[in-house]
Amino acid sequence: MQRDMASSEADYIIVGGGLTGCVVASCLKEADPNLDVLIIEAGADESNNEATKAFPTLFSLLDSDLDWSYKTTPQKNTADRVHPIHAGKALGGGSVTNFQGWSRGDARDYGQWARIVKDERWSYDGLLPYFRKSETFFDRDADAGQHGFEGPIHVTAVSEGPSGRKYPLREPIKEAWLQVGEAFNPDGCSGDLAGVCEFYESWHNGQRQPANVAYGLEGVRRITEALVHRVEFTETHGERIASGVVLADGRRFTARKEVILAAGALRTPQVLLLSGIGPAETLAKFDIPTVIDVPEVGRNLTDHFALYQIYKLRNPERGLALGSPVLSDPVFLQGFPCDWAVNQVVPREILEPALRRDEQYGHTTGDESLLIPGRPLVETLAVYASGGVPGVPTDGSVIMTSVMLLGATSRGLISISSADPTDPPLIDANYFDTEVDKVTLIHGARRTMQALLDTSAAKDYIEAEIPPPGMAALSARSTDAEFEARIRTTGLAHHHSSGTAAMGTVVDTDLRVKGVRNLRVVDASVLPISIGGHPQATLYAVAEQAAEIILQGTN
Structure with a gap:
């Protein structure tokens, strides 16, 4: 079935076109070409940017327009230093800026x-x-x-x-x-x-082999340079159901099947909080209506x-x-x-x-x-x-x-400093x-x-x-x-943040956000512990299995 490329509806809306978002979108579309899959990515499509392709220009990508360039709060265990945290901000996400x-x-x-x-x-x-x-x-x-x-x-x-x-x-x-x-x-x-x-x-x-190129997004609709503000919900028989997303510029998109958060371990918990899913006291502080009180959202932050x-x-x-x-x-x-x-x-x-x-x-x-x-x-x-x-x-x-x-046991916290989606998340890494x-x-x-x-x-x-x-x-x-x-x-981190919407506390083993329907998380947020190695190999496998789980749920 031919879909209107400008339609504000899709079967699956994927928030974040990074590594995991691109893999899930590609796998869903490959398995069922009739699915209407939409990626909404805050960064640009840098596929034609020569600086992203080869090693010699690697360091020029850090603190560029392709980097969220987050900062932590002053860290008590590291001489009150404010640490930079690099995270890819482009279609392909970290796979466009990492060291491979x-x-x-x-x-x-x-x-x-x-x-x-x-x-x-x-x-x-x-x-x-x-x-x-x-x-x-x-x-x-x-x-x-x-x-x-x-x-x-x-x-x-x-x-x-x-x-x-x-x-x-x-x-x-x-x-x-x-x-x-x-x-x-x-x-x-x-x-x-x-x-x-x-x-x-x-x-x-x-x-470089960025995820959006290696996996291919043929037939997947993409909206880039578009920041998602929050997930919207409907209520049926007392049950909250994710129905779509609202962008920072006010545009709305409706999901016929599911909303999938793949915005990364630092941005995904922020979207959950702005959507009313998180610690009730934090939401009340910023006059965000509570959809479901989940104290663990943003907790369990770990890094290498x-x-x-x-x-x-x-x-x-x-x-x-x-x-x-x-x-x-x-x-x-x-x-x-x-x-x-x-x-x-x-x-x-x-x-x-x-x-x-x-x-x-x-x-x-x-x-x-x-x-x-x-x-x-x-x-x-x-x-x-x-x-x-x-x-x-x-x-x-x-x-x-x-x-x-590799097996870091220190845990930090992601929170918000306002209800404005353009403000960066509050990051207390607690290294x-x-x-x-x-x-x-x-x-x-x-x-x-x-x-x-x-x-x-x-x-x-x-x-x-x-x-x-x-x-x-x-x-x-x-x-x-x-x-x-x-x-x-x-000491500095390796920019391998994970764990902030952990499996077992925030999502179940099918990656569904607990307490609501039709909302999943598929990114490093779900890792409940610090996984050794460099994360992209793990994240490709997680996204591949996630796509299979999602497709099985539609049968």
Whole structure:
């Protein structure tokens, strides 16, 4: 059936044309071409913007018109600093602005998720068909039970595939980690994340694969540069039913079947609150009529908090990092300059006392599953570039490391500061609030310094840490207090926000918002815990399964 492209009605209205919104729209339309699917996206369609396509212009996208450029409130655990939070604002969302790292979480992460919500569809095995469906994996000899070879997203190891980049520090960095006791893991995207893993990426032939292009939106109606204000409801026999949305400019759109929120972990809870779904006391404060009192909306915010460090190279004239005239082959600019993701397990003797202290202090987001043997909780990347840090040389004389919490247990809050949809959400991230996060990040940072500064494999290449201005350099022998002080003064998030409309509290396991009908959430908001790895692989699988659940509900 031919639909009027300008119609104010649709079968499904998807609020947010980011990664998950585009995947759900594409899958719904592919499964039933007669469905009328409408995406409403606050950003523009940047498909023809050359800056979004290749790696060299990557950092120019941050704090541009393609970035929401959110700010947190002053954070009490990090010297009252206000933190930037980047989030894609374009058709394709974060897949247009992210760094294209590709890693699934550990199977134990998804196992905890499934136990919390009592639904095995969200376990690793439950999501595995959708992990496989979303990818075209580069290694045709890989385990077909773990990997897909016909999906929309091409996944490759940095050292393999069309760009085949082998950076000069590849083998020394790997050997350094082996010397401190980390094991080599031949496939970190197979449910077992721990160890020294190839850094997988979704750059393909040096080009980005945004969700709106990779999945294709043929036949899907799109309205861009349009901010959704709220969801509207009708009432039948005492039941609230989502009937459509109102835009910030007053336009209205009606949904015949469902409204699907896919605006991201920072914007989705704001839309819910502006729609009257959230803590009643917050809604009353801004004269928003309460549709349903859901205290958990906006709570449970988590992110992959990290410590970034800069290291001075010995004899940089050898061409060891980007910026060196020796490292001039254009192939080295066809993706993220990193060979390995090192996912570290924290020893039980460090972790268990911290978990007990958190229990004493009333922190409940950590549980015994953190102690499961083999579950990695912290990741290190060594990046062969300065990372765009202001004041740091870009001449190939330094590298940067990121030590990132995978299983963060600190929880923050998203709220609103007004009833105006054009005002940004109020973000209290509450980074680095738990003992578990503290000991985990300190352990990961110490081990990173041990590998890079204290091993025979790395000593001929890496000279010392370059500390931030006014601070003393750290080493593997620095005290816990010295590491903690550095983290609190300089630590930043990885912009992997999740959890603010969590499954089990705000949505059910079919992703339906509890207490109303015909309203779902399909984005990182629904993750009830911090999932390890870099989130896009998980979000593609979540969106693929969500589309199937939605279609099953229409039969």
